[in-house]
Amino acid sequence: MMEKVKVGIVGLGRLGRRHAENLAFRIPNCELLAVCSVNAEEVEQVQHDWNIKYGYTDFDRMLENKELDAIFISSPSGFHCEQIQKALNAGFHVFCEKPLGLYLEEALLVQEVVRKHKDKVFMIGFMRRYDKSYAYAKKKIEEGKIGEPILIRCYSLDPAKAIRGFMQFAKSNYSGGLFLDMAIHDLDLARWYLGAEAKQVWAVGGAYAHPEFRELNDAETGAVLVKFENDKIGIFVAGRNCAHxxxxxxxxxxxxxxxxIGTIPEKNMVTVFDENGAIKECSDGFLERFEQAYLSEAEEFISCIRENRQPKVTVEDGVISTALGYACKKSFETGELVNVESLMNTVASS
Incomplete structure (x- = not known):
């Protein structure tokens, strides 16, 4: 068994920095040996503050480092497909944040490359599967606690105070839109919990408080109705303007x-009693709400490498969830009901 897995990470934004911190300080048998970002100041700061041996502003240069065992990809979504291919072809184990790419064609291409490198661990970052509450719910379903699961309802709402920062990200053309960027986590959970694949999708949405979303051909808030196999039902709401x-x-x-799960998005177990009444404060963002899950998924990736096994989250999960997210995006943009299987076949044959 490998003593320590030596990792290089690309992307040091909000999530990338959290991943880097976990790899550097919180995971036994792991060493963060290299960091990479197009922002040279970010690289220099992390190297200096955390005593990281190697720093790069060029991803290809990092792949030339033979001391590394694995590459952790937390760059903007538009770079994922190419970076996964390059890292696997260079002989590294690979973890990649969702999605596999911004287009279904990219996801199918990644699947093909991953299948060619079966000796390498590949993992996609669907961290909610590693959240203790979500994992507990899965266990209860498997135990038959609620009988046969027939309907799933999901809300994914980003805080309104984060809207300005998100708009900068959206204008970079790397977000993929509301359904591929946000709802994809819920779409993955739906497949996991229902044990069924999506057949048809209808998506609606609009720009309400922030008309600039319309200019990006995206939705500020959107809703999706999905018909799954065996007539199972999925109802999904995603938005960028949640006041609380x-x-x-x-x-x-x-x-x-x-x-x-998460009916009240509590920050913690504290209730504040003041002139406003009894207040349960809410989580500020994804890094706070899923802090444990991000650590647990990275721990699983390192364990898979050391134990020479593959994670339960597969590249196929990434492809199918991307196809479902892309179907939502197409339905929203055209106003039409989309058949997921036909969409997959059309893209695969093109």
Whole structure:
């Protein structure tokens, strides 16, 4: 068994820096040996503050470092497809944040490359599967606690106070839009919990408080109705303008019961009593709400490398969830009902 897995990370933005910190300080048998970013100041600061041996502003140069065992990709979504291919072809194990790419064609290309490198660990960052509450709900479903799961309802709402920072990201053309960037986590959970694949998708949405979303051909708030196999149902709401904070909520309805996760997006177990009443403060954002899950998924990636096994989250999960997100995007843009299987076949044959 490998003693220490030596990792290089690309992308040092908000999430990338959290991943880098976990790899550097919180995961046994892991060494963050190299960091890479197009921002030279970010690289220099992290190297200096954390005593990281290698720093790069060129991803290809980092791949020439033979001391590394694995590459952790947390760059903007538009770079994922190319960087996954290059890293696998250079002989590295690869972790990549969602999505696999901004287009279904890219996701299918990644799948092909991953399948050619079966000796390498590949993992996609669907971190909610590693959140303790979400994992507990999955266990309850497998135990038959709610009977056969037949409907899932998901809310993914970003805090309104983060809208200005997000608009800069959206204008870079690397977000992929509301459904591929945000709802993809819920779409993955739906497949995981329902044990079924999507058949048809209808998506609606608009720009309400922030008309600039319309100029980007994107939705500020959107909703999706999905028909899954065996007539199972998915209802998804995603938005960028949540006044009370970061609200991630999931409900799974079964033939014998219901599970709800995150109904009140509590920051912690504290209730504040003041002139405003009894207040339960809400999470500020994804880094706070899923702090444990981001660490757990990185721990799993390192364990898979050391134990020579593949993670339960596969490249196929990434492809199918991307196809579903892309179907939502197409339905929103055209106003039409989209058949997911036909979309997949059309893209695969083109």
């Amino acid at each position: 904070g970061y609200h991630i909520e999931t409900e799974i309805i079964g033939t014998k019961g219901t599970l709800r």
